[in-house]
Amino acid sequence: MKKFVARFFLIQAVFIWSLSLALADPRVNVSKTPAEPDMKAKLNIATCWIDAMDSEGNPVVIKNTNEDGLLVEERNTAKPIVACYAGETANGVHDVFGAVSRDEGQTWHITNLSESADKSSFTHANGTPSYGHCRKPVFQVKGNRIFVVWSSRYAAEGAPRYELEGDPHNMGLNEEEPQNWQREEEAPETLVGQQSVDYTDMGFSAIGEVAYSAVWACRGVIVTKSMTAWLNAGYSAGDIVWFQPERLTSGVRDANQLFAGGAGSAGFALTWQEDPLGLRPGKADGPGHGWGGAITSNATDIWYSYITWADMLKTPSPIPGPGEGRPLVSEQMALPVRISDNVDQNTGGARPNCFLQAYASPTDENPCAKSAWAMIAYTERRTNPLGKQEPMGPASVDEGKNVMYHTFEFTKPLANSEDSDANVRAGNIVNLQRTDADGTPLWLTDWSGNYILDEEGEKMPAYYNCRRPRLIMQGKSAVGGSKTVMLMIYKAGLGDCGHGSDILMRRCVVAGDGNPYKFENFQPGEQNLSSTTVTQMGFAGLRALEWEQTVENLGDNPEDNDLDDARAHRGAIRGDFVAFGYTYTPNLEMSKKGYDTYNFYLRRSFDGGQTWTTDPEGTTAVEHTENFYNACSLDSYQVTTSYGPGVNVFEPARNMSLVTVSEADIANEAVQTVIEPRLVAVPGSITITKPSPDDPCKKEPTGYAEDVQDPNVFYMTWATKYFFTDVEGKAHYSFTRDRGQTLGRWEFDSLSGDLSPDVREAECQIRMTPDGSKFYAAWLEETDSGSDIVFRRILPGEFLSIQPNPPIASIDSPVSDVTINAGAPVDFAGSVTNGTLPLTFGWDFGGGAPSLAVEDPGPVIFETAGTYVVTFKVADSEGLESSASVTVTVASGPVAPVDGDLNGDGEVDGVDGALLMAALGACEGEDGGGYIPEADYGGVEGCIDPVDYGIWRSYYTAVVHE
Incomplete structure (x- = not known):
């Protein structure tokens, strides 16, 4: 040599490349505790690269194999995958667990974050302890930092900020949680600590007395090689460090429905609702089982807290080393403040959403510093001087809720802040005043038809019952020509839970300086995204047999079609492209009896939500298939319609699930309905900071092909439930690489690959790489023996361009x-x-x-x-x-030469396949090279095309099956 x-x-x-054709992406059981029920798994992917290792910290080589059983990538680095879920432990209650994988989901390092299931801070009236049952963890991952929040009936320990004597943020209060933290001019009311509610009087004697829940947060970090202080303390790169959990509230009011937001290099925040009389049971008239927090007592408020990026990982010096226990934080979460102002009102807020969007906020010390805008939306019950009015006609309905919106710089939520954007306590009503068919505004009236006047003597607007707001947003720098920076989407109807509703939308566009998400940037008017027009009725006018959706339906009022119902809205925006999904039934009352069903529908906009058309850049038509119903039976049949291509060709919602109903299904109690749809676009490109003399904040690619965003890709999943037994069925998934023009899985594939009826799947959470080539999913899998959290990694074979992913650089030809x-x-x-x-x-x-x-x-x-x-x-x-x-x-x-051997090693294997895929599209004599004469088997002479790939694949397949 x-x-x-x-x-x-x-x-x-x-x-x-492997010659094995076994399942390439097997399911991995994360929790592995089938005897103890698990629930509410959430999933996120870190945006940092570390050395790949298993759950014990041993180095591993990751072999990513696609769905064809071919090894398309082998490397020893990974982006950590993080899952959080609630799992039953001692005393029959749940703790919160954090699971981190550093080897693409093959093994998981699991930590009990809450450790409260065997602890009690409250004793029931009958003398039994209330153990620390935890509910519904939610979390965010930014870079290598993890922020997890949950509610728990354990309300002791945890060092809440309000107990810190001398803390400048506690406004002189110590050992007592004031009722009105943000009102410095008022004397705090002395409270008696954690409270409870007895549900016996509400008809739930089996539940009895329940202690109020407190809010908890836990921070985590994955150590990287740049964290010198942590390495000096004895940690190794790749170690997972969870801090001791931190309690934010005392259980004086019952905390519920936590929501976490995060913005890289800025910080994290959370919102929740606190009910002074305890969580209300609800009616269970809608799709859920009640107890979700949608029904509230008067004076239920929305609360907010945050932690900055700079303060998040601060710990008492010196940093405790491995084996010394979970480190303490030295900078607590900001003192919680009320976002709403319902203390003295006959109303209550519920189900808040909280999002952060980072923006540059340079300082003299840090020219690359960032802050973030906070966007918060929730629902609030309405009230009026005469109390709740019974529906006496179209103009007198006054039951239900409004959608409220707040936005501010995320560290300035108080109304007395110097920042005018922080004056948010009153909030803004997003949903618009109702109008009649001619567009005339409607006002509240009493039983006699007289206008109801407010305290100022003014007429009070009539609204629809609006709930479940969702924010679909992007950064200001990502907007397209439409300037759409955010969409607010919510349900609206005349009735309450269990009644029909439509999905309405309002656009927010970038205008002027300052906060791009300010309320003034919402455009006039609402769009109805789900309404349809019935074109054929049956069953004595009680059932829609056929229907259509036209551009005129965008202007419908929710009551224009009183048969249908839409729910479970999801969406994403990338530039001017909007993908929006929801579940829909044309016959709500029939679906309540199992004679109709919900399906998952997709809508697309290419101008930021202004219009809903086929792709103006598309070259092929889009076919829609819909289930319609027979006039003389309960059976359904399908009709296919073609739309486009062309500019400004209106495209209605497309039925993606196509779940049907038949008389046989009804007779056998086998009717299924779609639940829990998900529509998730790929995340933004991942970059690294590479300072230059001209730009200290310069960003450059990581060098990994998968870290470059393809805005044309998004994934969808949905699950099913059997109507008559209320038992979950299967989860399904698909994706698109061309903004929904075509699907990579049509019909949708089984997510788990397990078609056994004994395995039930629900609560799916999905993530993917920025280029969309890798798909990650976690879900709850139930069998007769118990339940577990299951994970799967999928590399769809349609992404043929998967290339080696070196840590910083890449090479244009594989070494073999x-x-x-x-x-x-x-x-x-x-x-x-x-x-x-x-x-x-x-x-x-x-x-x-x-x-x-x-x-x-x-x-x-x-x-x-x-x-x-x-x-x-x-x-x-x-x-x-x-x-x-x-x-x-x-x-x-x-x-000796062998057919299909492109590198001369005498074998036909994955190396040859990699050479061929790298050469696809290359032609003889072109600049840049890449053409391989030996691979030009057929097709276009002088070029490597799919025909050549198919011929080579036949050689490879012959070897596989020898």
């Missing part, structure tokens, strides 16, 4: 195992792309320590027959090492 060509700067992944003749040189050449950080490289020949080099020493000539292993190692400027090995088999004579 004499010379070695090293024209590349980094080799991280070698294509070694080779078989050569004795005396022949080997050139391991490859050019560098995205090689932005200083790199070193080295090699060894069969077990020796690698020799580092910075120059090209020339080609390697193998003179003696045998097998040699060449190992390449590289480290970036932060010390992140990667390696790859290539086996060189040196024969004593010529190697």
